[in-house]
Amino acid sequence: xxxxxxxxxxxxxxxxxAISIVSAFGVSSPYWEGNPLNxxxxxxxxxxxxxxxxxxxEDVTIEAELVEGEDITSLGENRFTVPAQTSDILVPLEISMxxxxxxxxxxxxxxxxxxxxxxxxGIAMGTGMTILFDVVASEEVxxxxxxxxxxxVIAIAVLLIILWLLRKKKR
Amino acid sequence: MKKRLFAVFFICAILLVGLVSAGxxxxxxxxxxxxxxxxxxxxxxxxxGTSAVNVSVDNSTLTGGVTPIESSSSxxxxxVTVCDxxxxxxxxxxxxxxxxxxxxxxxxxxxxxxxxxxxxxxxxFTCSAEMWYWDAAGAWVIxxxxxxxxxxxxxxxxxxxxxxxxxxxxxxSPDWLNWTALTPGGSNVGADNDPTEVNNTGNYDGTIDIxxxxxxxxxxxxxxxxxxxxxxxxxxxxxGAGTALVNASVQTIAGTDSNPGNLSLGGGAGQEQxxxxxxxxxxxxxxxxxxxxxxxxxxxx
Numbered sequence: 214x215x216x217x218x219x220x221x222x223x224x225x226x227x228x229x230x231a232i233s234i235v236s237a238f239g240v241s242s243p244y245w246e247g248n249p250l251n252x253x254x255x256x257x258x259x260x261x262x263x264x265x266x267x268x269x270x271e272d273v274t275i276e277a278e279l280v281e282g283e284d285i286t287s288l289g290e291n292r293f294t295v296p297a298q299t300s301d302i303l304v305p306l307e308i309s310m311x312x313x314x315x316x317x318x319x320x321x322x323x324x325x326x327x328x329x330x331x332x333x334x335g336i337a338m339g340t341g342m343t344i345l346f347d348v349v350a351s352e353e354v355x356x357x358x359x360x361x362x363x364x365x366v367i368a369i370a371v372l373l374i375i376l377w378l379l380r381k382k383k384r
Numbered sequence: 385m386k387k388r389l390f391a392v393f394f395i396c397a398i399l400l401v402g403l404v405s406a407g408x409x410x411x412x413x414x415x416x417x418x419x420x421x422x423x424x425x426x427x428x429x430x431x432x433g434t435s436a437v438n439v440s441v442d443n444s445t446l447t448g449g450v451t452p453i454e455s456s457s458s459x460x461x462x463x464v465t466v467c468d469x470x471x472x473x474x475x476x477x478x479x480x481x482x483x484x485x486x487x488x489x490x491x492x493x494x495x496x497x498x499x500x501x502x503x504x505x506x507x508x509f510t511c512s513a514e515m516w517y518w519d520a521a522g523a524w525v526i527x528x529x530x531x532x533x534x535x536x537x538x539x540x541x542x543x544x545x546x547x548x549x550x551x552x553x554x555x556x557s558p559d560w561l562n563w564t565a566l567t568p569g570g571s572n573v574g575a576d577n578d579p580t581e582v583n584n585t586g587n588y589d590g591t592i593d594i595x596x597x598x599x600x601x602x603x604x605x606x607x608x609x610x611x612x613x614x615x616x617x618x619x620x621x622x623x624g625a626g627t628a629l630v631n632a633s634v635q636t637i638a639g640t641d642s643n644p645g646n647l648s649l650g651g652g653a654g655q656e657q658x659x660x661x662x663x664x665x666x667x668x669x670x671x672x673x674x675x676x677x678x679x680x681x682x683x684x685x
Contacts, residue, residue, distance in 0.1 A: 236555065236556050236559040237454075237553070237554065237555035237556075237585065238454075238553065239454040239551055239552060239553025239554075239585060239586050240551070240552050240553070241451045241452060241549050241550065241551040241552075241586075242549060242550050242552075243448060243449040243547065243549050245521065245550040248521070248522065248547075248550070263451050263549075265453065265454040265551075265553060266454075267453060267454035267455050267456055267585075268454060268455050268553075268555050268585055269555075300451075300453050300454060300456075325684075327682050327684070328680070328682075335560045335561065335562055335674055335675070336560060336561040336562070336599065336674065336675050336681060337559065337560050337674075337675045337676075337679075337680040337681070338556055338558070338559045338560055338561065338580065338680055338681050338682075338683055339559070339680035339681070339682050339683070340554055340555075340556055340682065340683055340684065341593075341595070341682040341683070341684030341685075342552040342553070342554075342684055342685055343552075343593070343634075343684060343685070344552070
């Protein structure tokens with residue numbers, strides 16, 4: 214029996230049986246793979262992810278890590294406590310689409326959430342969720358507005374010149 | 385004499401008026417002529433319009449999408465306006481209805497109730513439908529309908545929609561794994577307490593990922609049990625056929641399916657199982673190994 218490798222002693226197993234047998238939480242997102250976020254170049258948008266803990270009877274501590282899209286995304290906090298029976302803890306992601314991005318260019322945002330568990334004395338299992346979505350760059354809205362404003366100014370100027378010429382001719 | 389005559393005439397006149405107002409003279413007349421008795425009757429005429437209604441939807445309250453609630457339902461509310469060129473009184477208040485049509489042909493039936501008249505032609509209705517955690521993420525079409533009393537044709541409008549957001553949520557049970565005793569060189573040893581029951585309490589439709597970490601000795605903490613010795617599989621079949629775990633790396637477990645559905649129905653809806661196995665027990669020192677140092681293995685969507 215000397216070379217037997219005990220992963221978990223029977224006594225520890227009994228203790229483990231007494232602990233919670235359900236580990237749970239949820240993350241909701243308005244964007245996901247196949248449902249991208251379209252953003253004009255040079256714009257900033259806050260996307261709220263939603264943490265939920267509706268199944269368990271205990272509060273859950275969740276760790277968030279931004280693993281992709283750090284160049285356009287900022288995640289304020291990275292540790293969240295979600296009280297039991299709640300579904301309204303928001304995780305704001307501030308996404309900035311750079312001005313020098315080409316229209317149609319795709320950036321990917323990936324945030325990994327996982328439960329934080331303490332020492333259990335065995336092979337502990339936690340739960341996790343990966344939120345992943347594309348951000349597609351579109352034309353700057355401000356460009357269109359500028360073109361429209363310039364067009365209106367030119368049109369008014371032309372109208373004024375015509376009116377001035379007509380008046381001059383009458384005199 | 386004249387005074388007496390006038391008094392008699394006056395009394396007779398009063399009696400005659402009483403008889404006329406009671407309809408007695410008519411009765412006598414009808415009895416003599418055989419004609420039916422007539423009396424005043426209230427007559428009402430209900431005029432209805434012939435034009436069909438126009439139905440529009442206000443989905444502005446659903447901008448940003450609807451967030452599903454883990455293992456529960458949420459009520460989705462929208463507003464429907466029904467207008468009738470023949471006037472708001474011609475709108476059939478009990479005929480307004482909504483049905484939400486999902487991206488995978490699912491339907492959720494709603495109920496509408498009159499909020500009030502907007503003006504002389506239009507009435508506003510509030511419509512709601514209950515949506516569940518397993519309902520598919522994506523664009524849901526709001527199919528609103530209304531009718532009127534005169535034309536009675538149901539007019540439909542399905543040009544508005546809303547997004548039902550994705551909800552990744554799961555529960556696992558048990559939340560620990562155990563191999564009571566292993567002998568180095570042993571083969572195809574399954575966990576004592578698998579499978580891990582993975583219940584989908586959201587609407588994610590995809591595979592299950594597992595991130596494993598090396599185990600470390602409790603007595604000699606510098607010694608480890610490599611997580612690459614473990615496999616995970618959706619069946620309890622051949623040990624070696626499972627997906628090998630990699631230290632601190634997300635591994636998609638081949639063949640798994642989050643299988644979104646109504647968990648309370650049973651029969652496997654919303655459920656998946658994961659089995660664990662050690663194809664070949666490595667030669668390591670005899671002691672207890674745990675995840676206390678490295679951290680929990682993560683079951684994820």
